[in-house]
Amino acid sequence: MSPPPIPRPYRLRTLTQAPPRLGDHTLACVVHAAAITADEDPRRIHVPLPVLSGPAVELWETDSAVHCGHEGRIAYAQGAAILFAQLRVDGSAMRDPRRATAAAYAELTAFFARRRGWHWVRSWNYIGDIHRNAERGNGDEERYRQFVLGRHDVLSAEPGFEARLPAATAIGTGGDALLVYVLGARQPGLQIENPRQVSAFRYPRQYGPRSPSFSRARRLDWANGADLIVSGTASVVGHETAHPGDAERQLRETLENLRQLRRDAGADTWGAASTKLFVRDAAIWASVQPTVRSLLPATELCVLEGEICRADLALEIEVLLQR
Numbered sequence: 001m002s003p004p005p006i007p008r009p010y011r012l013r014t015l016t017q018a019p020p021r022l023g024d025h026t027l028a029c030v031v032h033a034a035a036i037t038a039d040e041d042p043r044r045i046h047v048p049l050p051v052l053s054g055p056a057v058e059l060w061e062t063d064s065a066v067h068c069g070h071e072g073r074i075a076y077a078q079g080a081a082i083l084f085a086q087l088r089v090d091g092s093a094m095r096d097p098r099r100a101t102a103a104a105y106a107e108l109t110a111f112f113a114r115r116r117g118w119h120w121v122r123s124w125n126y127i128g129d130i131h132r133n134a135e136r137g138n139g140d141e142e143r144y145r146q147f148v149l150g151r152h153d154v155l156s157a158e159p160g161f162e163a164r165l166p167a168a169t170a171i172g173t174g175g176d177a178l179l180v181y182v183l184g185a186r187q188p189g190l191q192i193e194n195p196r197q198v199s200a201f202r203y204p205r206q207y208g209p210r211s212p213s214f215s216r217a218r219r220l221d222w223a224n225g226a227d228l229i230v231s232g233t234a235s236v237v238g239h240e241t242a243h244p245g246d247a248e249r250q251l252r253e254t255l256e257n258l259r260q261l262r263r264d265a266g267a268d269t270w271g272a273a274s275t276k277l278f279v280r281d282a283a284i285w286a287s288v289q290p291t292v293r294s295l296l297p298a299t300e301l302c303v304l305e306g307e308i309c310r311a312d313l314a315l316e317i318e319v320l321l322q323r
């Protein structure tokens with residue numbers, strides 16, 4: 001597929017504080033550690049995770065006019081070539097997490113179906129109390145596994161869906177709501193899997209009744225470069241957690257997974273436009289901080305405290321690479 005004849009249609013900046021007013025060309029203002037308030041600009045995306053280090057705010061801007069609106073429970077902001085859409089499910093609806101997730105994903109799928117030529121390329125899933133009910137029965141009642149089921153119920157309805165899966169992050173938060181926000185583009189991008197890892201959509205039964213529906217990365221090509229949108233990446237080798245209980249070695253394994261992806265995505269000439277490190281707790285951040293600083297010296301890093309979807313994973317890293 002030839003690259004679309006347009007240059008990269010956005011700029012991404014990080015800030016320590018959210019601007020009080022968003023300009024006409026702002027597509028999204030992602031605020032971590034935010035108190036959630038009602039009656040907001042649809043472009044403000046509030047992620048309820050404590051920030052342990054680095055800038056809390058991501059500002060996505062574009063040169064074209066931005067159209068904002070609401071459709072059902074979705075709040076969105078659409079530029080000429082990329083868009084953001086967010087949907088929040090409150091805690092009471094999350095009493096049945098499979099149903100609530102399926103309903104949310106069905107709304108998002110319908111949102112894209114109404115937009116000819118647009119593709120869902122990336123999702124962020126913030127799941128309240130992600131390990132609730134993990135101790136019941138065989139573990140399949142766990143909120144995360146039920147979320148995975150509900151997502152699969154919807155995304156698997158399309159034939160060939162495993163070749164068109166969005167990149168994704170899924171992280172636990174306080175509270176019991178679900179926040180899903182997504183990036184859409186006027187191109188599907190290229191799906192990239194990681195040969196060091198079993199594709200998540202092929203994980204075996206032991207991790208839940210359905211496999212997680214996400215790709216390891218998607219590459220978008222622009223007239224003046226490319227983006228590599230990398231999913232939350234952890235210390236998973238094959239399908240198993242490598243180095244349970246050892247955050248330092250999990251960090252090194254995670255960086256190996258990321259190195260493999262960037263090599264396979266064309267060349268090793270990528271630079272990081274955004275790097276987020278999710279850690280299960282502040283003690284893990286303290287323990288890996290020296291290694292992070294020595295292995296990623298020049299990287300502007302946002303460190304967030306949240307549960308990783310497997311309880312034996314201490315950390316996870318997501319990146320947006322550009323070249």
Ligand code: 3EB
Pocket residue numbers: 125148168169170200212213214231232233234236309310
């Ligand atoms: C893994 O590699 C770690 O269910 O959407 C990472 C990113 C993980 C996204 C998801 C799960 C998800 O399996 C877990």
